[in-house]
Amino acid sequence: MGRFGILTSGGDCPGLNAVIRGTVLQGETLHDQEFVGYLRGYRGLVYGDVMSLDRGVVRGISSQGGTILGTSRFGPYTEPDGTPDNIKSHMRRLGVDGVIAIGGDGTMAAANRLYEDGIPVVGVPKTIDNDLEATDYTFGFNTAVEIATEAVDRLRTTGNSHKRCMVLEVMGRHAGWIAMFAGTAGGAHAILIPEHPESLEQICEWVRSVQDRGRSPMVVVAEGFTLPDMDEAHSHKGLDGFNRPRLGGIAEILAPLIEEKTGIETRATVLGHIQRGGVPSAWDRVLGTRFGQAVSNMVADGAWGQMVALRGMSVERVPFSEAVGHTKNVPLEQYLGARAIFG
Amino acid sequence: MGRFGILTSGGDCPGLNAVIRGTVLQGETLHDQEFVGYLRGYRGLVYGDVMSLDRGVVRGISSQGGTILGTSRFGPYTEPDGTPDNIKSHMRRLGVDGVIAIGGDGTMAAANRLYEDGIPVVGVPKTIDNDLEATDYTFGFNTAVEIATEAVDRLRTTGNSHKRCMVLEVMGRHAGWIAMFAGTAGGAHAILIPEHPESLEQICEWVRSVQDRGRSPMVVVAEGFTLPDMDEAHSHKGLDGFNRPRLGGIAEILAPLIEEKTGIETRATVLGHIQRGGVPSAWDRVLGTRFGQAVSNMVADGAWGQMVALRGMSVERVPFSEAVGHTKNVPLEQYLGARAIFG
Amino acid sequence: MGRFGILTSGGDCPGLNAVIRGTVLQGETLHDQEFVGYLRGYRGLVYGDVMSLDRGVVRGISSQGGTILGTSRFGPYTEPDGTPDNIKSHMRRLGVDGVIAIGGDGTMAAANRLYEDGIPVVGVPKTIDNDLEATDYTFGFNTAVEIATEAVDRLRTTGNSHKRCMVLEVMGRHAGWIAMFAGTAGGAHAILIPEHPESLEQICEWVRSVQDRGRSPMVVVAEGFTLPDMDEAHSHKGLDGFNRPRLGGIAEILAPLIEEKTGIETRATVLGHIQRGGVPSAWDRVLGTRFGQAVSNMVADGAWGQMVALRGMSVERVPFSEAVGHTKNVPLEQYLGARAIFG
Amino acid sequence: MGRFGILTSGGDCPGLNAVIRGTVLQGETLHDQEFVGYLRGYRGLVYGDVMSLDRGVVRGISSQGGTILGTSRFGPYTEPDGTPDNIKSHMRRLGVDGVIAIGGDGTMAAANRLYEDGIPVVGVPKTIDNDLEATDYTFGFNTAVEIATEAVDRLRTTGNSHKRCMVLEVMGRHAGWIAMFAGTAGGAHAILIPEHPESLEQICEWVRSVQDRGRSPMVVVAEGFTLPDMDEAHSHKGLDGFNRPRLGGIAEILAPLIEEKTGIETRATVLGHIQRGGVPSAWDRVLGTRFGQAVSNMVADGAWGQMVALRGMSVERVPFSEAVGHTKNVPLEQYLGARAIFG
Incomplete structure (x- = not known):
């Protein structure tokens, strides 16, 4: 039930379209959810700029690189129009009940602030560098x-x-x-x-x-x-x-x-x-699809203020407040392990 | 310290050569270990049939499919010569202090029996079907x-x-x-x-x-x-x-x-x-290499009767007795999750 | 000048979409031609079943396998409706001045018969087996x-x-x-x-x-x-x-x-x-594109009753009557040459 | 009959190993020829630096990039030792009856000069840029x-x-x-x-x-x-x-x-x-193999002073004197053809 807006923000990454497709198929099939796509990341959210997004639109996109929604490095609070009131007013106009933000650490930090400002937001982490502490792997990295x-x-x-x-x-x-x-x-x-x-x-x-x-x-x-x-x-x-x-x-x-x-x-x-471009690996398509399905379930549960994360073989939920700002470095021990067999 | 025999048993799998290379490089560099390769799986162990195996031999093999040692579906106890005494006698003759068995559930079960019969054995799990409960993933599956x-x-x-x-x-x-x-x-x-x-x-x-x-x-x-x-x-x-x-x-x-x-x-x-053949994916080469490095460490620690396993992002050790015979099925819930978005 | 119908007939082949795109872009840009796509091969021609086909529709299709027009093994003369009069009547209704048939030897033979029955047709040869005498290579073979x-x-x-x-x-x-x-x-x-x-x-x-x-x-x-x-x-x-x-x-x-x-x-x-499916090799996309451009030029010249063919590095024109029915076998000498170095 | 030295000169190119393998297999099987490999291009010729080269050595190399002989940009006449007499003396010492030079336009020009100085040389053209007038295609270009x-x-x-x-x-x-x-x-x-x-x-x-x-x-x-x-x-x-x-x-x-x-x-x-590196495309392996087989035939015929070339579907022979120094540009007409459909 309900109508939700999806946005992709930051650098593009193989697997973004798999997330979008997984969310829409899961939502339509299991939760009677409807979706719109915000264009070019937070810019679309701030200016109420959307495209329609249903089963027909997401057909076959998981094998395509990039994001059908476009993306940008635009932050929701960086321009005069980027106020919670404006954003909420556009959401009401468009009948959007909540936001699914797909992006990196900066995107999640902004999502957390939106959430604290009363906007229902959930997140899907994305970083091709795989440097988010909260999740074992992010899609795109494998490709x-x-x-x-x-x-x-x-x-x-x-x-x-x-x-x-x-x-x-x-x-x-x-x-x-x-x-x-x-x-x-x-x-x-x-x-x-x-x-x-x-x-x-x-x-x-x-x-x-x-x-x-x-x-x-x-x-x-x-x-x-x-x-x-x-x-x-x-x-x-x-x-x-x-x-x-x-x-x-x-x-x-x-x-x-x-x-x-x-x-x-x-x-x-x-x-x-x-x-970062081109056909995503099977692994990234599967991970993206699973993230998309899981985030639709989160929305169905009203679990706002959280993002999905891979832990071992299962997809779990992590509050933004815990996830944001924690970089996952290569542990020294693991680096030295690799270094031991150089050459 | 010591000299160890590596064998690959069962169906071939992309990543086997990465395990062999990772073991040899780690062992030579960090633990002063030497290695021989048993030819064609347990057959080589039973008949004392080996090839030399050092840094020079494993050069560049991790990007090759198959196994440079050859493999077979031969079990160590299935023929008249396959007795612990014969095996030990060949090991003494060759100066081999312990065995590293790379193979599937059947190979690990045989390794466990050898271990119980007093032969120092450690294992590296291999199944292209990814159906071993003890490890999140096995190499070859990704390829x-x-x-x-x-x-x-x-x-x-x-x-x-x-x-x-x-x-x-x-x-x-x-x-x-x-x-x-x-x-x-x-x-x-x-x-x-x-x-x-x-x-x-x-x-x-x-x-x-x-x-x-x-x-x-x-x-x-x-x-x-x-x-x-x-x-x-x-x-x-x-x-x-x-x-x-x-x-x-x-x-x-x-x-x-x-x-x-x-x-x-x-x-x-x-x-x-x-x-099952050809160039392994990067993921499988990395997993194979990490398994190989970890099994060399196990041998250095004298941790016989165990095998390596991937849990989340880390490589751990599991006793054969716990690992053998437990198939990892696709959980019903996960299947129904995928089924929900068919088409 | 003029409006032309494109059809793809017979087994699908990597490069078909490159031909379609090459024809449409060349025709629109250089010759002021318009196009429609006949659906599912000769079936579309016989029943006047078409889709629109312009620069927007062919955007990005050359990297896709298969054919956006669909295909079939239907011959134009095999069903009661398949008469030259019916076909011409549908062409008049749709404003189609000539037909571009992309297909194998059977398709070219049928094209020749249509041409002899007074329908303006040109052809683009297609066989994944590369067994047409008239052309050095056909697209799809390389993939x-x-x-x-x-x-x-x-x-x-x-x-x-x-x-x-x-x-x-x-x-x-x-x-x-x-x-x-x-x-x-x-x-x-x-x-x-x-x-x-x-x-x-x-x-x-x-x-x-x-x-x-x-x-x-x-x-x-x-x-x-x-x-x-x-x-x-x-x-x-x-x-x-x-x-x-x-x-x-x-x-x-x-x-x-x-x-x-x-x-x-x-x-x-x-x-x-x-x-036969999936992303065409670069070679097949280039060959398909060149065939498409050349067939648009043939139409512009009114060179009906002919098909395009690759000879050395250049694309030439061959009358149907010369091209049809001549299989290109592997020459005995070339086979013996390969055989000499077996193993 | 006879013993011949193969060298690869200039930038590396996918398909070089296929040429070497094709030459050796053809020569050993059909013409009773023996081979040595000159190391690092003309350097090996000038200093008489060779490796053995027979069926066993060339096994499986056609799917590998680079050249097992090594290469360099060293010209045969650029150093004091690079005199025809020195080269001939090394050839006599090694029992080498003739030279097979694989390389680009510069390599062929040098081969021609060697030939004029009385050294039996044949050539195989190589340029990843495909810019030799004498041949439709060179191997490596396709990859x-x-x-x-x-x-x-x-x-x-x-x-x-x-x-x-x-x-x-x-x-x-x-x-x-x-x-x-x-x-x-x-x-x-x-x-x-x-x-x-x-x-x-x-x-x-x-x-x-x-x-x-x-x-x-x-x-x-x-x-x-x-x-x-x-x-x-x-x-x-x-x-x-x-x-x-x-x-x-x-x-x-x-x-x-x-x-x-x-x-x-x-x-x-x-x-x-x-x-320029890595696994060669099938096309380049086939072309390299055919060039290798053809150059072995040339040697058997004593057709010195010539190089192989692809014309249409057949491999032909071209005298160095005709081939050297003629660059194959993209014809203006073909460029304008491609330009017509930009975008």
Whole structure:
């Protein structure tokens, strides 16, 4: 019973459409719920901008990347119109009884504030970096790891043929989960993540020792990794004589430094946006679908102010107040475990 | 410290080589362990048939399907030579201090008996069907689900173009996890699993209702599913006048029955062995690697008589006595949850 | 200038939607043409059953398998309504000035007869088997080969792990192009095609010699291959005591025969429909797009009674009368070339 | 009869190992030839540095990227040791009767000079860019196009979700074949290639018109494309106040320019090395195998001073003197054809 608005906010992520589809099918079939889709994240909520959303609309979308609702980095309180009264007034006009917000930590924080301001909201966590403490996994992460691992596999054959060191930069601004998984899966000789500094000397030592064993070094680095001596690195004067501002990412800083210190020809690849788009993996579609079904059940129970989360094999509910603001880092022990078998 | 023999037993599975590599790298690097590989499962153990296994041998194998050790369905106690004394004598001859057995429920049961007969054994669970109660997931399952889901995606476009019903048979002898995941990911209109009988009438009703909404029905069935009236089905007399023995699988039984009862042209595909071979998914390589590292730690701790298991995000230890013989079925509730949104 | 009806007929094939999109975009942009889509092949033509077809409708479809128009094996002359007068009358009613028929040899033969009966028709050849003499390649073939090759790669690891012979059946009713390409790409130890008989003895000799060199035999067989002694094979009495009618395909006949004669455990996989659906390869999308653009140009030129064809790197025009009925077999020389390096 | 040395020179390319395997299998089976592998391109030839190369060594390599022989950009005449006499002396010492050089235009030019200096050499053309006039296609190109097209597919969903313009840079230094194929397959709204200048104004007009129709612009650009006003672009002062030297490629120059002129948020992705490594497509393995078989036949015929080439469906022989130095550009007509249906 009731009519609910779904929105997707923040960076896009494989599995968003599976969540939308799972919510709508579960709601229509089991709970007699109706849905509208807010366009472009919180912007749609604030301006009352919606599209219709029913079984027909969500047909076949779970195998598509991105989000059919569009998304933005717009926060609900950042513009003059973004007041609880305005939002409620648009909800009344549209006959919307509650909001389902799908997004990252910032989205959930905003959802919590909306909830405290009297707006019925539930959440579905989303972060391609998998760095939310409250849930074992988020959808999108698995797809990103598969894409990054395929890149490691591909780069390795080029590295071996040319006796080069290859440096691959993957996503992971604050936590290095994608680098950890793709590096482990691809048998990287060094994995560099934001949580655990490694010196340029240590990195070069790994690279040299791999080379000495007759192999071609493969380094996987998360975009958020920084060298302890990074300021120096930022202004590193390249062979071309230019001062080199940080443009393309940490891989493009690391590669010339490694080459300079080891004498081994080194090439950087920044994987970038191709990690977040396209056909989601089966795992992410299943997780998204289950999250969508669970959030429809939450709405049916009136369990506002909470979000869904994966714990072991089951989908559970967690209050926003507990979930928000807790980043899940790669534990030191797990990093050292992976590090033990580098190369 | 010490020298250990690794064996892989039962059906092959993507991720086996990642376990072998993870064990050897962890053992050599952290625990000063040495390894040999028993050839073709318990056969190698019984006949003392081994290959050398060190860092050089396991280089780059985690991205390869199958097992470099070979495998068989041979049990250690089934032949005259398969006595604990013979096995111990071969172990002494080869200087092997303990055994790491990688395999399914039968392999673990045999490992337990060997352990009770005084042979130091630890285990790594393996089942592509994911039907072991003791662990959330086993490696290989994820790869199989991705392959099966791609098949659903492919069959769907043919079904839609020809207005046909497509029936896809996937693995799952006793438990329907692959069908559940691939069917959910692919948006199947019916998922049929061994644990939960559905009548032919119910299946045909789903198929018809999908057709009535202008879509082309997609049925995903686990190989172990049986119709309540299966005996009749087995001897079903086809349009070609032949009595039809069960050759190709349940999909080839179901398809003509559905076509006959609904009048909708129906085609069967039996996915078969392509689900278990080839490049493992990143997820399975990571899980295999972590299992391998953990089992090397168990050996270092002398924790014989136990196997590794995934619980939530951590790898734990479970005694054989607790783990063996407990199948993990798809819970009824979860099946009904997926069933609620069929089509 | 003018308004044209597009139809897709016969089995579906990856790249059909690329042809449709290429035709519509080229026609609207360069030639001021309008289009309608006939539904379900010639059925739509005979009954005047159409959907609208413009730039908006074809947006993004080239990466989708199947055909948005639907297809059927219906011939234009097979039913009472299927007369040139009826067809012309529907065309007048719908304002359709000419027909673009996309299909196989049968579709082109029917197109030629329609053309001789005074209906303006042009054609785009389609056969996933690549067995049309008039064109170097047809779209869909490349996708099928990639899927079949991935299956060979996957089966190989299972074969090696279990020391089994694996038999993979791929499409190819009259010509063995898919088997030739996938077998060559996958390094098969035997490739069996309809054009060139091989005796069971020869096949078993290849299998044995591979086994003798310590490898696991991989046999790729086209569905249209028959043993010289096939009638006997058809009624082969299996180990289960049943007479074995031909149900699942030639692979399921061959596998037990090979196992019986060589004593090597042998498994069959019938790839079936997954070869023809799903996301088309880039090559097939490009070829489909180029065919579509070229057929729009043909219509603009009033070049009725002809079809497009790939010759080297260029797309050319061939009269139906020359193109129809000429199958392109794998040349004996090319087969012997592949055969020389088996295993 | 005889013993021949194979070398791979220049950038690595999917399909190199298929050529090596095809040559060795054909030679051993049909012509009683023996082979050695020169290590790291012409370096191995000049210094007489070889590995053994027989049926056992080439087993299963055609599905691997890179080259088992290693490669380099070393030319045979660039160092003091690189004299015909030295090379011949090493050949005599190793019992090598002739050389099979696999490489790009530079490699073939060097091969021609060696041939003129009295060394028996034959060639196999290799360029991932597909820009050799003498052959319809080179191996590696097809794999690169498939990888680039998958990237277009992935970027599109992100572009649509965020209403962004996405710019993808693919390989193609002198000729834009990869951009043409991947852009056509992926339905790009603009394709930019080295052969045909387009102004920034024209590009922005395409981008804007796509946006105006409610879609998200996708631009595919070959690395060798330059803006007519490129010098200005090179020193473009970014929002960060730095002068921006050309680091990451043309996509990273174009994206901020497009964003500045259109006001549409624009993101660049440089695909880079992942286009050239990893598992080759079936097509490239088949083409590589056929080239390898053909070059073994050439050697058997003593047809020195020539290279193999694909013409239509057959593999032919072309004298170095005719083949070298003729780049195959994308013909203007074909580019305009693709351009006609942008968006």
